[in-house]
Amino acid sequence: PGPTPPPSPAMVEQKAAVAMMDVPEEEVARVCAAFGYRMTSCSLLTGGYASCNFAVQLEREGVAGFKAVVKYGNAQLPREDIDHQVTVLTRLAETTFPTALLYPRLDGDYSGTDRYVVEAAAGGPPQALLMRFVDGVAGDKVLGEAGAEAERRVLAQLAGALGQLHLVTWEGVELRTIAKGYPVCNTGELLREGEVEKQDLDRLPAHEFSTYLRERLPRFRAIFADGGLPTGFIHGDGFLDNTLYTPGGELVALVDWEDSCVAPYALDVAVCVSATCFTAENELMVPRCKAVLQGYQEVRKLSSQELDAIPEFMWAAALACGFYRWREFNLTRPDSSDDMKASYKIMMTRCQALERSPPQVEEWVSR
Numbered sequence: 001p002g003p004t005p006p007p008s009p010a011m012v013e014q015k016a017a018v019a020m021m022d023v024p025e026e027e028v029a030r031v032c033a034a035f036g037y038r039m040t041s042c043s044l045l046t047g048g049y050a051s052c053n054f055a056v057q058l059e060r061e062g063v064a065g066f067k068a069v070v071k072y073g074n075a076q077l078p079r080e081d082i083d084h085q086v087t088v089l090t091r092l093a094e095t096t097f098p099t100a101l102l103y104p105r106l107d108g109d110y111s112g113t114d115r116y117v118v119e120a121a122a123g124g125p126p127q128a129l130l131m132r133f134v135d136g137v138a139g140d141k142v143l144g145e146a147g148a149e150a151e152r153r154v155l156a157q158l159a160g161a162l163g164q165l166h167l168v169t170w171e172g173v174e175l176r177t178i179a180k181g182y183p184v185c186n187t188g189e190l191l192r193e194g195e196v197e198k199q200d201l202d203r204l205p206a207h208e209f210s211t212y213l214r215e216r217l218p219r220f221r222a223i224f225a226d227g228g229l230p231t232g233f234i235h236g237d238g239f240l241d242n243t244l245y246t247p248g249g250e251l252v253a254l255v256d257w258e259d260s261c262v263a264p265y266a267l268d269v270a271v272c273v274s275a276t277c278f279t280a281e282n283e284l285m286v287p288r289c290k291a292v293l294q295g296y297q298e299v300r301k302l303s304s305q306e307l308d309a310i311p312e313f314m315w316a317a318a319l320a321c322g323f324y325r326w327r328e329f330n331l332t333r334p335d336s337s338d339d340m341k342a343s344y345k346i347m348m349t350r351c352q353a354l355e356r357s358p359p360q361v362e363e364w365v366s367r
Helices: 025-035 079-092 139-144 148-166 183-191 195-199 208-225 265-276 286-297 304-332 345-356
Strands: 038-045 052-060 063-072 128-132 231-234 243-245 251-254 261-264
Touching: 025 038, 025 052, 025 063, 025 128, 038 063, 079 128, 139 148, 139 243, 148 231, 148 243, 148 251, 148 265, 148 286, 183 195, 183 208, 183 261, 183 304, 195 208, 208 304, 208 345, 231 265, 261 265, 261 304, 265 286, 265 304, 304 345
Parallel strands: none
Antiparallel strands: 038 052, 052 063, 063 128, 231 261, 243 251
């Protein structure tokens, strides 16, 4: 027999199963009661690096028992952040867009976003939402088991959902822009001159990522200073672990709206390409890139200017993601595991790969 072939690269990065906060079961039960339900079971859902989610079984007199999700927002973020998510989801409830929608509070006289938000027992963050449970398999798990054609369909459906989102109208709805708050992996902070330099980078000035980011902030800010691209509401976090599919590979939901904002549509596409088209070893898979652009353009056509902007936005998206992970697990949560502290490295390496060899988007699509 010949030599053993090397193992195939992991299809996409597999995020660590980490709990973003320690929430006792009685606290989850308190939130469910505040929404008007009695919790009969509770289990932690893992997979993301921002919020903390629990699958709960609920009951109420006169209502058949059902499964839902209690979603705790990041404790570091202000109330405005979760209010933004409520605003987005209440508008999407009026459309056919596939996502996990909200349950309102049943008891009490609440108005506005207070109908959907329960604050911590002592008030303030972390605030919690009660969301519909969508039965499905996370997209990163589906992709890992898919053949070439199934992989193409998985990615095309995600990109098509982004295109569908970009066609939703938002007249009369007040939405934050990318420069406000903390959307797209804290891009808003990175765009504000001097903010992260003083608050974060100066705390670990000799760290490799601190040095790397400081040197690249001028380029990052220049990318977003260039106007003229079609702009509207974007999801901002098109990673496969933010999607749910049937076992047969049909998209049933795009979830997690913490990073959503008003920004160039091309940024949403670029985030998706950067998140889904690299292997865990940071090899860019051109067939995946083609699938993303084809799926998107079946719903909404990209202009030549938008296509040209994708490589720079891919780099910026990876840099912002690396920054979020570096700060979250090295500064905000210094007791994190070594693996979590190093989770920024895959994104820094991705940026370096994009710097060495910017992708040729014309290879991905026929204009």
